[in-house]
Amino acid sequence: MTETPEKGGWEPKIVAIVCNWCTYAGADLAGISRIQYPPSVRIVRVPCTGRINPFYIVKALQEGADGVLVSGCHPGECHYLTGNMAARRKFAMLKSFLNYLGVEGDRAVFTWVSASEGERFAKVIRQVTAAVKALGPAQRLVKKVAGQPEACAAEA
Amino acid sequence: MENMEAGLREEAGKLLREKKVAVIVGYEAGTLPLTAAPCFITEACEADKLVLNPFCTQNLATYVTELIAQHRDAQKRLKPEGRTKKVVGIIARGCTSRSLTIHLQERQYQRDEVVILGVPCRGYADVRKVAARVDGREITAGILQDDKIIVTTAAGESAMPLSEVTADNCLDCRFNNPVIYDLMLGTVAPPMDPSGEYARVEEFAALPEAERWAYFVKEMDKCIRCYACRNACPSCYCRSCFVEQTQPQWIDRGTGRADNEVFQVMRLYHMAGRCVDCGSCITACPMNVDLRAYLKKLDKDGWELFGHRAGLKLDEPALFSTFREDDKQDFIFEPE
Numbered sequence: 001m002t003e004t005p006e007k008g009g010w011e012p013k014i015v016a017i018v019c020n021w022c023t024y025a026g027a028d029l030a031g032i033s034r035i036q037y038p039p040s041v042r043i044v045r046v047p048c049t050g051r052i053n054p055f056y057i058v059k060a061l062q063e064g065a066d067g068v069l070v071s072g073c074h075p076g077e078c079h080y081l082t083g084n085m086a087a088r089r090k091f092a093m094l095k096s097f098l099n100y101l102g103v104e105g106d107r108a109v110f111t112w113v114s115a116s117e118g119e120r121f122a123k124v125i126r127q128v129t130a131a132v133k134a135l136g137p138a139q140r141l142v143k144k145v146a147g148q149p150e151a152c153a154a155e156a
Numbered sequence: 157m158e159n160m161e162a163g164l165r166e167e168a169g170k171l172l173r174e175k176k177v178a179v180i181v182g183y184e185a186g187t188l189p190l191t192a193a194p195c196f197i198t199e200a201c202e203a204d205k206l207v208l209n210p211f212c213t214q215n216l217a218t219y220v221t222e223l224i225a226q227h228r229d230a231q232k233r234l235k236p237e238g239r240t241k242k243v244v245g246i247i248a249r250g251c252t253s254r255s256l257t258i259h260l261q262e263r264q265y266q267r268d269e270v271v272i273l274g275v276p277c278r279g280y281a282d283v284r285k286v287a288a289r290v291d292g293r294e295i296t297a298g299i300l301q302d303d304k305i306i307v308t309t310a311a312g313e314s315a316m317p318l319s320e321v322t323a324d325n326c327l328d329c330r331f332n333n334p335v336i337y338d339l340m341l342g343t344v345a346p347p348m349d350p351s352g353e354y355a356r357v358e359e360f361a362a363l364p365e366a367e368r369w370a371y372f373v374k375e376m377d378k379c380i381r382c383y384a385c386r387n388a389c390p391s392c393y394c395r396s397c398f399v400e401q402t403q404p405q406w407i408d409r410g411t412g413r414a415d416n417e418v419f420q421v422m423r424l425y426h427m428a429g430r431c432v433d434c435g436s437c438i439t440a441c442p443m444n445v446d447l448r449a450y451l452k453k454l455d456k457d458g459w460e461l462f463g464h465r466a467g468l469k470l471d472e473p474a475l476f477s478t479f480r481e482d483d484k485q486d487f488i489f490e491p492e
Contacts, residue, residue, distance in 0.1 A: 055398065055406060055422055062418045075481065085479040088488075093428045093457055095487045100361055100453050101421065102369025111489040123491035140369055141421070143414035 012066035012132040014041045016125075017056060019049050019072035021079040022114045026071075029118030037122040038129040041069065048072065050083025054094045057108055061141045067107045067132035071124065074112040084112070103140050106131045160275060160342040161208050167273060167339060168245065169203035177245035177271050181219050183212040190286065190298035190305065194219060208247070209300060210281045210318055215434040217255030217390035220244050224265045225395065244270050249277035251434035253334035254467030255390035258430055261467070261474050264393065274337025276345030279318075279326030281305060283439065286321050290314060325435035325448065328353035335468055354456045360449055371449075372417070378443040379416045381409075385437035385447060386423060391430040398422060424450045429458045429475025432466050 018024050024045050030037065046052055049072030060068045070091060078084045091110045099105040109128050113121045168180045184195035184205045192212040196219070197203055227242035248256060253272060260267055286295070286307065293309040300306075303318045326332070330350040334340065360368065383399065386392045398406045399419060406422070407415045424447070431451045438447055458464045461484055464475045 054425060058418055058421055058425075059406065062414050075485070082479065085481065085483065086476070088483055088485055089462065089479050090428075090476055092461055092484065092487055093454065094425060096457050096461070097421075097425060097428075097450075097454060099365075100357075100368065101372050101450070102365050102367075104365065109489045110487060111491075120491060124489065127491050128489070141414060141417055143412065143418075 010133075010137065011038075012040050012129060012137070013064070014067040014069055014125075014128060014132060015044060015060040015065040016041045016069040016071065017044045017046055017049075017052055017060075018070075018113075019079075019084070020045050020047050022073035022077065022112070023071040023121065025115035026113040026117050026121040029115065030121045031118075033118045035118055035122040037125040040129045040132075041125050048078065048080050048083035049087040049091075050078075050080065052087060054090050057094065058098075058141065061103070061107060061138060062143050064138065064142055066135075066138045067109065067128060069109045069111070069124070069128055071111045071113045071121075074114055077114060104135050106135055107138060161206065163341050164208055164247065164273065164275070165203045165206050167341065168197060168206055168247075169200040171245050171271060171273075172197065172200040172203065177243045179223065179242075180206075180245040180247070180273075181216045181223070182206045182247045183208065183214075183216075186211070189295050190281070190283075190307070196223075206247070208275060210279065210305075210322075211300075213280050213283070213323070213435065213439045214388065215252050215255055215390045215432075215436040216246055216248070217252045217259065218388060218393070218436070220246055220256065220270060221259055221264050221390075221393035224269055225393075241266075241269050243268070245273060246270060247273050247275060248334050248337065249275050250329060250331040250333050250335065251277075251432045252390075253336050254331060254432040255434065257336055257467035257470055258391055258432070258474070259393070260470055261472065262477075267470070272334065272337045272339070274334035274340040276334075276342050277326070277329075277332045278345050279322040279329065279332070279348065280435075281318060281321045282323035282435075284444065285323070286316070289316050289321065323435050323439075325433045325438070329433070330465075331468070336470060354452060356449060357452045357456050361453070373413070375446045375449075376416045376420050377413065378445050379411065379420060380443055381411050381416060381419060382442060384440040384442060385445075388436040388440035389427075390432075390434070390436070391427060392423070420445075420447075420450075424454065427451055428454045429462075429464050430466050431455055 057068045072084045075085050095108055098108055111124055171177045180197040182195055183192040185207050186193045190211050192207055194214055194216055223244050231239045290307055290309045293311055295307055295309055297308040304315050305318055306313060306315045328350050329348040332348050333344050407419050458475050
């Protein structure tokens with residue numbers, strides 16, 4: 001990878017919860033096309049964005065993720081026909097609610113990436129990483145383990 | 157008010173005598189002055205216990221799911237042909253009837269398993285506002301006279317108009333008359349004033365992010381995780397709640413700051429499109445956590461983004477069990 005983190009610099013940890021049929025294949029395409037993107041992202045593959053319990057996103061933030069990216073098929077292209085549209089409502093409400101609470105809005109990002117959009121996947125990761133990096137390490141909702149407050153940061 | 161109580165007792169007694177319902181869920185006088193407690197009446201002769209006054213704060217719909225679920229569990233040991241339905245009668249004002257509508261929308265029971273005795277509502281008295289009026293002194297006696305509450309404490313008697321101690325959620329109530337009922341008692345109550353219902357949400361949303369977060373932390377730090385809010389909430393009827401699940405364990409026990417916050421975020425979020433603003437959680441909260449600031453936000457978003465108000469129409473699906481192809485998606489990230 002050319003975009004390796006600077007030594008000693010802080011790199012964000014981003015959990016990407018992605019749909020098996022579109023974004024996961026899109027990420028695969030980015031990989032086999034050798035498109036460079038930052039190694040800040042940890043991918044969780046799910047069958048459909050409709051399968052994502054919004055709690056996963058809150059939980060990821062609590063467990064120390066600096067950002068959470070949710071990505072699925074474009075509306076109308078869902079493998080299960082409407083899973084992503086059902087999910088869209090939940091995410092619209094969740095994002096608005098997190099913003100209202102005062103959790104930085106850029107930490108939870110929702111987007112659509114299809115299986116043929118390797119370049120778009122790489123772009124999303126680059127831009128989300130940059131945005132989360134600008135926000136700095138997550139502080140809000142984060143659970144710090146007693147006695148080892150830097151547990152999450154040290155691991156990264 | 158007295159007239160309606162008499163009519164209510166009569167109708168409740170009649171339903172029980174005719175065996176149209178197995179139980180009536182209503183309010184009886186509480187053990188402390190100026191309180192009312194939920195009660196379950198199974199015999200017609202007990203119907204005279206029923207009261208209806210501005211101290212009936214709790215949303216009774218919360219018991220309907222529980223009663224029916226318990227009955228269904230008890231029926232499991234019977235052969236399918238031997239199973240019976242338990243019909244629950246319930247005294248419902250606007251918010252209670254909306255909660256029942258939510259249960260019906262979410263297929264928790266059938267419409268014929270519940271008999272709804274609709275009553276108009278002019279708002280209930282907020283115990284905290286009454287307590288503030290008497291400087292938190294112990295209330296030894298209290299009566300309601302016309303539209304005034306006369307409270308007796310060690311410091312003497314004080315009178316306060318009901319309109320000045322009406323709960324906030326009742327003051328901006330949009331649906332104070334039942335939206336569904338089988339039998340309507342009394343006359344339709346005049347509408348309340350919902351024009352300012354989102355004023356507080358808008359004011360709060362305009363604050364800088366750090367201030368909003370600081371307020372959330374301050375409020376949620378009060379929480380002792382007694383789950384009274386969940387238990388009082390008619391929309392929280394899950395038999396296995398995420399807070400008690402251990403596989404996976406969503407949140408840890410104890411009142412760690414992040415666990416409190418995550419518990420509250422998720423419980424509040426579960427109320428999206430399901431909160432009828434009955435104020436039961438707020439009344440039940442022993443620590444006076446400001447839950448309404450957040451619940452109203454969800455209500456506002458449901459309405460403004462998707463045109464959905466909780467529990468209004470029986471034939472309307474729940475907010476998250478449906479979608480439209482043209483739902484707003486301006487929150488979707490588009491890389492440049």
